[in-house]
Amino acid sequence: MKYLVTGGAGYVGSVVATMLLEAGHEVVVLDDLSTNGDTGIPAGATVVRGRIHEAAEVLDDSFDGVLHFAGYIANGESMAKPDIYWDVNVVGTLSLLNAMHAAGVRSLVFSSSASVYGNPSELPATENAITRPTSTYGANKLAADYAITNYCTAFDIAAVSLRYFNVAGAWKDASGVWHGERHDPETHLIPLILAAANGDRGALKLYGEDYDTPDGTCVRDYIHVADLARAHLLALANQQPGEHQIYNLGNGNGFSNREVIAAVERVTGLTVPFKPAPRRPGDPDTLVASSAKAAAELGWRPEKPSLDDIIADAWEFYRHG
Known part of the structure; x- marks a missing residue:
């Protein structure tokens, strides 16, 4: 095809x-x-x-x-x-x-x-x-x-x-090549946290601490x-x-921005410098998926649902990809 x-x-x-x-x-x-x-x-x-x-x-x-x-x-x-x-x-x-x-x-x-x-x-x-x-x-x-x-x-x-x-996260193809995030400029949270943890940028800006969530930061479902x-x-x-x-x-599980920072520190063993910043317009409080329809009709289920596993692959790509 x-x-x-x-x-x-x-x-x-x-x-x-x-x-x-x-x-x-x-x-x-x-x-x-x-x-x-x-x-x-x-x-x-x-x-x-x-x-x-x-x-x-x-x-x-x-x-x-x-x-x-x-x-x-x-x-x-x-x-x-x-x-x-x-x-x-x-x-x-x-x-x-x-x-x-x-x-x-x-x-x-x-x-x-x-x-x-x-x-x-x-x-x-x-x-x-x-x-x-x-x-x-x-x-x-x-x-x-x-x-x-x-x-x-x-x-x-x-x-x-x-x-x-x-x-x-990131993925290694059959030839051993890693595929991951290389946006310019980068706007996604996990690669930004990894860069801050590795000392490749200044302190991470944590956009908003007054959302209607348990710790005040946005909650997202990572896949x-x-x-x-x-x-x-x-x-x-x-x-x-x-x-x-x-x-x-999605995975059906939500993690706040602060929880993602903690997971990066757990996976990398590094400290993530961050500082509060104002909310960005357009960011909702919480987004978590039900993927039951995809499971029932496409036969799809996540094989790597763990946030730590997702971050570990992203970290591997960041260092060696």
Whole structure:
């Protein structure tokens, strides 16, 4: 099978692209290389440097499907730069959907987000939770999901949206190469904590200590990147034409920012310097997933649910990746 992987040089996209290659598929990566450079491009993939808006220049009827990861990902930044977030995450996704329709490509797996739920009224959040995003980024992902539903109904596309909770960790492929986070700038908590612990940056900024949580810091559900990536391959095998399925992917356990700091200190044996900072706009108090639907319908379950194991792999990549 032949797949287009948008954003395939990025953190999650590169792991999924590598897993597809290891499964014997042909992979074409479309990526503008703006946030990760070319370090994440998987060996064996064909690479087209370009924006998601240019998907029509790449897609043709030789492709069996698309896995869509390209986009901006930071809740806080999205509130300050809504123009670029709506352009890339929504206009870009519409460009991709139109390119798929024109080329007759009718299989899509979309990288969605738990941010669509905002502050869920019930936890763990199921796919039936009310969607009321608190950030531009969450609104982007929800808008893209609505568009995908419409295109599936009108054009007989088979699509799956995977709503990620907090992705972390690193993965070693069959050739022994580690794949982990190399965002520029880095916005994700665990690599920022590791950098602070290792003395490669100043004290970590702990954004907000007055959330409605036990210790006042945000609570998040962390999922290992390899577990997340496996779900994409399962999603490709469990699609139905004309249907848009949505699945939450998380571990079902929440950890506060302070608990993540403590776990990093436990795993690395290092002290993490940190200092309080004001809340970032758009950050919800608590996001924890129910992945029961993914377990029942995709046969998916996390193989590395332990926060310490997730951090240990991230630390291995940080030092040697």
